[in-house]
Amino acid sequence: MxxxxxxxxxxxxxxxxxxxxxxxxxxxxxxxxxxxxxxxVVVSASRQNDxxxxxxxxxALADDPYIYAEHITVSTFNGVVTCEGIVGDVFELxxxxxxxxxxxxxxxxxxxxxxxxVLPDGG
Amino acid sequence: MAxxxxxxxxxxxxxxxxxxxxxxxxxxxxxxxxxxxxxALQQRLDELSKQIxxxxxxxxxxxxxxxxxxxxxxxxxxxxxKEAPPAEPAFDKFMKGFFGTLDVSVDYTTKGMSxxxxxxxGYAPGVVPAPGLGPSAYVNNGPKVGPIGRVGWLGAMSxxxxxxxxxxxxxxxxxxxxxIYQVSTAFSVDAAPGLQNTWTKQSNTVLGAIxxxxxxxxxxxxxxxxxxxxxxxxxxxTATDRLxxxxxxxxxxxxxxxxxxxDNRIEFGTRIDHVVTYSSPDLSGFSFDVAYGFGQQxxxxxxxxxxxxxxxxxxxxxxxxxxxLNCDDGAWDxxxxxxxxxxxxxxxxxxxxxxxxxxxxxxxxxxSNDPYYGYLAGLGSGNALSASxxxxxxxxxxxxxxDPGNCPGAAxxxxxxxxxxxxxxxxxxxxxxxxxxDEWAAKIGIQYRFDFGLTVNAMWEEMKRKLPTIxxxxxxxxxxxxxxxxxxxxxxxxxxxSIGWAHAGATVGDPGGQHNFDPTKSGQDQxxxxxxxxxxxxxxxxxxxxxxxxTVNDGNVHYDIGAGGHxxxxxxxDGTHNxxxxxxSFGPTTWGxxxxxxxxxxxxxxx
Numbered sequence: 001m002x003x004x005x006x007x008x009x010x011x012x013x014x015x016x017x018x019x020x021x022x023x024x025x026x027x028x029x030x031x032x033x034x035x036x037x038x039x040x041v042v043v044s045a046s047r048q049n050d051x052x053x054x055x056x057x058x059x060a061l062a063d064d065p066y067i068y069a070e071h072i073t074v075s076t077f078n079g080v081v082t083c084e085g086i087v088g089d090v091f092e093l094x095x096x097x098x099x100x101x102x103x104x105x106x107x108x109x110x111x112x113x114x115x116x117x118v119l120p121d122g123g
Numbered sequence: 124m125a126x127x128x129x130x131x132x133x134x135x136x137x138x139x140x141x142x143x144x145x146x147x148x149x150x151x152x153x154x155x156x157x158x159x160x161x162x163a164l165q166q167r168l169d170e171l172s173k174q175i176x177x178x179x180x181x182x183x184x185x186x187x188x189x190x191x192x193x194x195x196x197x198x199x200x201x202x203x204x205k206e207a208p209p210a211e212p213a214f215d216k217f218m219k220g221f222f223g224t225l226d227v228s229v230d231y232t233t234k235g236m237s238x239x240x241x242x243x244x245g246y247a248p249g250v251v252p253a254p255g256l257g258p259s260a261y262v263n264n265g266p267k268v269g270p271i272g273r274v275g276w277l278g279a280m281s282x283x284x285x286x287x288x289x290x291x292x293x294x295x296x297x298x299x300x301x302x303i304y305q306v307s308t309a310f311s312v313d314a315a316p317g318l319q320n321t322w323t324k325q326s327n328t329v330l331g332a333i334x335x336x337x338x339x340x341x342x343x344x345x346x347x348x349x350x351x352x353x354x355x356x357x358x359x360x361t362a363t364d365r366l367x368x369x370x371x372x373x374x375x376x377x378x379x380x381x382x383x384x385x386d387n388r389i390e391f392g393t394r395i396d397h398v399v400t401y402s403s404p405d406l407s408g409f410s411f412d413v414a415y416g417f418g419q420q421x422x423x424x425x426x427x428x429x430x431x432x433x434x435x436x437x438x439x440x441x442x443x444x445x446x447x448l449n450c451d452d453g454a455w456d457x458x459x460x461x462x463x464x465x466x467x468x469x470x471x472x473x474x475x476x477x478x479x480x481x482x483x484x485x486x487x488x489x490x491s492n493d494p495y496y497g498y499l500a501g502l503g504s505g506n507a508l509s510a511s512x513x514x515x516x517x518x519x520x521x522x523x524x525x526d527p528g529n530c531p532g533a534a535x536x537x538x539x540x541x542x543x544x545x546x547x548x549x550x551x552x553x554x555x556x557x558x559x560x561d562e563w564a565a566k567i568g569i570q571y572r573f574d575f576g577l578t579v580n581a582m583w584e585e586m587k588r589k590l591p592t593i594x595x596x597x598x599x600x601x602x603x604x605x606x607x608x609x610x611x612x613x614x615x616x617x618x619x620x621s622i623g624w625a626h627a628g629a630t631v632g633d634p635g636g637q638h639n640f641d642p643t644k645s646g647q648d649q650x651x652x653x654x655x656x657x658x659x660x661x662x663x664x665x666x667x668x669x670x671x672x673x674t675v676n677d678g679n680v681h682y683d684i685g686a687g688g689h690x691x692x693x694x695x696x697d698g699t700h701n702x703x704x705x706x707x708s709f710g711p712t713t714w715g716x717x718x719x720x721x722x723x724x725x726x727x728x729x730x
Binding site: 064065066067068069070071082086088089090091092093094095097098101107108110111112114115116117118 | 219222223224226283284286288290309336337356360361364365367368370371405407408466467468572574578610612615616617619658660662663664666688727729730
């Protein structure tokens with residue numbers, strides 16, 4: 001009759017460790033640590049371009065030999081350039097519009113410019 | 124089969140308990156480690172974020188420093204350059220609010236009427252007087268006095284639309300609404316300031332005084348538009364300013380467009396008091412403006428100046444032009460104006476409308492040279508037709524003593540012998556009784572700017588005065604108008620050559636105020652104006668210009684070449700100079716069919 005094999009304390013301890021380890025570590029490993037909200041970091045290519053476009057238009061206005069840009073304000077949103085303020089005459093208006101349109105990455109630009117009006121007279 | 128002994132089972136349980144008991148401590152440690160890593164990552168992200176912001180600033184600075192490039196923007200090259208901050212930023216900001224124009228020209232012009240002739244016209248024998256009869260109904264009863272004074276070539280210096288203004292915005296608290304404001308004035312560079320009185324008109328407005336220009340306060344918010352309250356041009360004018368390359372010069376389009384009756388006032392292009400205007404934001408290329416002008420009249424016929432205004436609405440004081448001390452030479456009550464605009468690329472489309480309510484033109488009757496007016500006056504105050512059209516009551520109140528036949532209740536006077544019923548030797552005659560009607564104008568325009576520097580402008584306009592049929596024969600405020608202008612840039616924009624043509628269509632009728640009024644041409648007369656100019660930009664702010672214009676008026680028409688901005692008007696008035704403001708009429712005399720030509724050269728400086 002074959003001798004019955006006994007499992008002594010060390011193997012039993014190892015088996016217990018193994019069983020416990022199979023249960024406990026696995027459970028712990030599958031559960032991700034509680035998510036901690038991170039500060040939002042958004043890198044917007046559009047916003048970055050808007051700033052650059054505005055700066056470029058302002059620079060171009062300042063560099064143009066026939067545009068007096070002291071009373072012109074430029075802003076850009078999603079690539080659409082807005083020019084607002086006062087221009088001296090129609091020729092300056094057209095020049096500013098052409099330049100603003102050139103830098104606008106959208107198909108259009110917004111013209112909010114006014115021509116400094118002259119005084120009509122009676123009589 | 125393996126068999127656990129109790130001791131072995133106990134060992135296994137103890138080991139399992141030990142592992143389970145120890146494991147949490149291992150997990151916490153690992154989590155701490157993970158958290159540490161996250162914190163490190165967070166810190167790194169923060170650093171990256173700062174670096175990105177720094178890069179943005181550098182790119183913006185580099186873009187400003189770099190020369191303008193036509194291509195779509197990418198990452199700018201070159202090191203960032205910091206612009207030197209202003210030494211006194213507050214003062215710099217304050218000074219930036221000022222804007223304006225200085226413009227002076229030397230002109231050489233002629234009224235083109237030195238060879239004009241005038242005649243006394245009447246009805247042919249057997250003709251029953253009526254409006255709208257053909258030429259054969261009239262006879263020439265002999266010549267009148269010709270033009271008086273210097274009506275040929277004359278040299279002059281002119282200030283043209285010179286103005287100065289200040290504007291700014293004020294952010295309201297923590298809101299995103301701005302309070303906006305502007306004050307401005309027009310002034311003369313080559314003459315002393317003072318009331319705007321000339322030999323053709325009298326006005327209480329003062330050149331150089333703050334407010335003689337677009338002046339307003341208001342509110343604006345991005346995406347909502349702009350609301351303004353003050354004294355300003357109406358949308359009907361401002362919407363098409365850009366179609367006029369000759370603004371402020373001889374032959375600018377205001378000579379004809381918006382000018383309902385010729386002469387120097389631009390009825391549908393003038394600045395109006397007590398106006399509220401809303402301007403929309405851009406709506407995918409579309410935009411609109413709406414304005415309402417408070418009439419502020421306490422009389423039902425608008426014969427007084429509006430409350431708070433120095434002049435009659437429509438310009439000039441009561442009595443200007445040797446008329447009665449009434450605002451009855453084109454004064455209106457309420458007004459409103461609207462425009463619609465579309466802009467995309469080089470294309471600009473515009474439509475505009477303006478209404479003047481209850482415009483009083485009763486003074487158009489005084490001194491009329493139209494035979495039909497003479498017929499009505501000759502019928503006398505007792506005639507029903509005459510009494511329904513002419514204001515005998517006012518007439519008799521003022522000069523009844525000189526005309527006991529028409530004003531029987533008045534004691535006979537000794538002066539002013541009547542040469543015909545209703546007329547006096549000094550030219551006195553009744554005004555109209557109820558020549559008060561709404562006037563409106565509508566126009567559409569198009570502009571296209573080609574990339575090679577050519578700009579094409581075209582505009583069509585219609586003006587109407589809604590008179591009853593009984594007064595339509597003297598309605599000179601109802602016609603069409605056309606404008607065509609081309610501008611071409613040369614030398615990179617340093618030089619600009621422009622040509623323009625304006626056409627005034629025939630009016631329905633004519634009041635006959637011209638000294639040389641010819642009834643055979645009433646209602647048929649037209650006018651054409653031709654303009655050419657050369658602008659040379661000397662730098663950002665200074666422009667030299669050379670401009671020439673010619674206006675060809677048919678028989679009774681009297682458009683000029685300077686209305687609407689040029690300081691010196693070369694018009695169809697002669698040099699008659701008896702400035703009296705009573706019932707007589709010896710002021711500057713208007714001549715139809717004048718043919719003005721002018722050349723002007725000057726400089727324009729903007730700041």
